[in-house]
Each structure stands twice: as C-alpha cells, then as structure tokens.
Amino acid sequence: MKYKLGDFVRFVDEKMEGFVTRIIDEQMIGVSDEDGFEIPVLASKVTFVHGHEPAREKQNGGGETTATIHSETASESDFGKGVYLGVVNDPKAGSVVHFYLLNDTAFQLLTAMTTEKQQSYKGEYAGLTGPKSGVKIYSAQLADLQLWPAFIFHITYFTTQNSQPPAPVVFNYRFKAKDFSGAKKKLPLLNEMGWMIRLDEPEPIIDAQKLKESFFKSAAEKTEIEKPAGEVDLHIEKLRDDHWSLKASEILAIQLARFHKALDAAIVHQLPEIVFIHGAGNGTLKQELHKALGKHQKVRTFMDARKEKFGYGATKVIFK
Structure with missing residues (x-):
C-alpha cells in the first residue's frame, strides 16, 4: 500500500479527486471529496496529485x-x-x-x-x-x-x-x-x-522500603498516615474555602496533591480499592488522574465508578 492518510489523490477513470481518509485493506482505500463524502476505491484506481502537500x-x-x-x-x-x-x-x-x-x-x-x-x-x-x-x-x-x-x-x-x-x-x-x-x-x-x-513525565514511585521503615519508628518520630475514606472528593470547594480566588493551574495542583496523598495512604493501609470523585468538567483533572494511574506500579486497574451515581465524574482504583 503506497498511500497514507491525508494524501491528495485523483481518480484514474473519473474526473474526481480528494484526500485519503481511510485505509480499508491492502487493496482498498477511502477517498473523501470536498463535501466530505467518502468513496471506497481500489488503490490502483487513483494516483497522486503531484506538487500538492500541506503548507505545514x-x-x-x-x-x-x-x-x-x-x-x-x-x-x-x-x-x-x-x-x-x-x-x-x-x-x-x-x-x-x-x-x-x-x-x-x-x-x-x-x-x-x-x-x-x-x-x-x-x-x-x-x-x-x-x-x-x-x-x-x-x-x-x-x-x-x-x-x-x-x-x-x-x-x-x-x-x-x-x-x-x-x-x-x-x-x-x-x-x-x-x-x-x-x-x-x-x-x-x-x-x-x-x-x-x-511522553517523558517521571513515573510516580512508591519507596516500599521507606514505607516499611516508617512502621518501626518510635511514637515520637513516627508521622501517622491517616487512613483515607473509601471515596475521596477532589472538587476544589471541598478542599479549599478560598477556591474562588484561585487560578485554574493552582486549583489543578491542589487537586492532584490531594489525589497523590490519598493514593499513597491507601497503599500504606493496604486498601483493596478507592474511589476518586473528580467531576466531569472539561476532563483535565480526570485525564491527569488516569495518566498517573496508568503508570503506577501498585495499581491493578481503574475504571468509571458507579455511573448511576457519579456518571463519568468518578474513577474507581483497584490495587494489586
């Protein structure tokens, strides 16, 4: 197959031309005309329009x-x-x-x-x-x-x-x-x-040895890690009273910090699962959460949580 998506081609037997918008198989492609109508055609029945390429x-x-x-x-x-x-x-x-x-x-x-x-x-x-x-x-x-x-x-x-x-x-x-x-x-x-x-964001790493050592510290030096609830609400109004004065980047940073803190605490307390309520919104927070969870060594899988209650506004995390 010599054609790629986006190539500009002309039909051999007809006065038609358009862009390749689908690779169907080794012999067939889909070509869309200026009206956006896609036509299946044999690759042998079209030819490149030479000299045409996107300016960028x-x-x-x-x-x-x-x-x-x-x-x-x-x-x-x-x-x-x-x-x-x-x-x-x-x-x-x-x-x-x-x-x-x-x-x-x-x-x-x-x-x-x-x-x-x-x-x-x-x-x-x-x-x-x-x-x-x-x-x-x-x-x-x-x-x-x-x-x-x-x-x-x-x-x-x-x-x-x-x-x-x-x-x-x-x-x-x-x-x-x-x-x-x-x-x-x-x-x-x-x-x-x-x-x-x-592509080059560092993966979150939980130092298991340090977590283990923390359990053997004396009461005076040991910092207690609070066990998180089964559902953690990340809506900014639940985290900060002055949320109305914060910039979007500041809000996201606060929400992600709360997420990572609760995630680490859930791992320390060996919870089997936890739910993060992030809301639907524009999807930015959900995307950041899923990106971190997808690379986390301790996470088995994650999914939308209880759609009948949260819609697509919450994510359930299941640990290994």
Whole structure:
C-alpha cells in the first residue's frame, strides 16, 4: 500500500479527486471529496496529485514527513524541557489526525514507535529527531478511535555536549475519547492547534522500603498516615474555602496533591480499592488522574465508578 492518510489523490477513470481518509485493506482505500463524502476505491484506481502537500509539512530526504519548525539555538536550560506527542487534524481532511513526535529539548532523540492491537505488534516508526524539532510518525481516522492500537515508544537521548542525558523513556498509551474532549492547545514547536501528551513525565514511585521503615519508628518520630475514606472528593470547594480566588493551574495542583496523598495512604493501609470523585468538567483533572494511574506500579486497574451515581465524574482504583 503506497498511500497514507491525508494524501491528495485523483481518480484514474473519473474526473474526481480528494484526500485519503481511510485505509480499508491492502487493496482498498477511502477517498473523501470536498463535501466530505467518502468513496471506497481500489488503490490502483487513483494516483497522486503531484506538487500538492500541506503548507505545514515537507518531505525530507529519507521519505519521512517532518514538521516545518523554526529551530532555536539550544541553551543549557533547554535540556530540561519535554518530549511530547502532538495530535493535529489534517488541514484538508479534517476527519484524519496526524501524530507528531515533538522534541522540545537540546538532546537528539533516537525513537522507535510500535503499535499493539490484540497482542499483535507492528513497528511504525524509527528515527532520529534533532533538538527543537518534530516529525510526523503516524496518521489515523479519528472516527475509528475505538479501533486504534496502543502506542509504545522507546526513546533514548543523545548529545555531544557535557550534559548527562536522562534515562531512556518507555511509554505505553492507548487513546480514549476523553483525550480529544478538551479544548485544543497551541503545540510547542508546531504552529498548530491540537492535543498533546507528554511522553517523558517521571513515573510516580512508591519507596516500599521507606514505607516499611516508617512502621518501626518510635511514637515520637513516627508521622501517622491517616487512613483515607473509601471515596475521596477532589472538587476544589471541598478542599479549599478560598477556591474562588484561585487560578485554574493552582486549583489543578491542589487537586492532584490531594489525589497523590490519598493514593499513597491507601497503599500504606493496604486498601483493596478507592474511589476518586473528580467531576466531569472539561476532563483535565480526570485525564491527569488516569495518566498517573496508568503508570503506577501498585495499581491493578481503574475504571468509571458507579455511573448511576457519579456518571463519568468518578474513577474507581483497584490495587494489586
């Protein structure tokens, strides 16, 4: 299959053209016209329209699509910035989204991306991404979100400068509808609005040895960890009386601090499960909670809790 999602093609036997918006199988693709109507067609019955490509992209010598990015001169502070996966709609075929690896550090990144679906694995991308740059690594039909595979990233940092590279990153993520429910944000390095997930966030680590040692401290030096309730309400009005004067970023920080404190306490007290009430809202708090829970070593699984009571405003966590 030589065509990719977002390619602009023309029908061989008819005076029609459009964008590839679906890969049906090895022989068939779906092409959408300017009215958004998708037509199944044999790949052999269409051809590329040469000279047509979105303004934000250009092809590099290796055939990979690289974002047109204005690089900056790397400074020492750049080493601490992040690595992101940015998702943007195709400028012409809006039902198609493109995934960009965004390197907002002064390191070079050696990245391998694999997809996994029903224990079937496929290598999708491998390459080197320079500092302050990005590369398009994958495309998908947004309407097929429920059918998307899981994304697995292995990222290694490299620099010739005198700076210690971070530990390699292994990131495993399966997209859900909630990831696209929030408002789009200006993506770093790309002059585009879209959705973004950080790939290099440190995993929360519970030091089991320190927790164990804390049980053997004397009463005078031992700090008692209060056993949390079975349901922990994270609504800001339950946590702070002056919530009306707080900024959105401050509110989120307070809610996440309460979440992590209750989560750690539940682990110390060996609770089998706990429910966090976060509300529906714009989904930001829920997304942050699920991101942390998905990488937590002590969490077996998590799910929406008691939809008849909370709707989609609470998450139940089950521990190992």
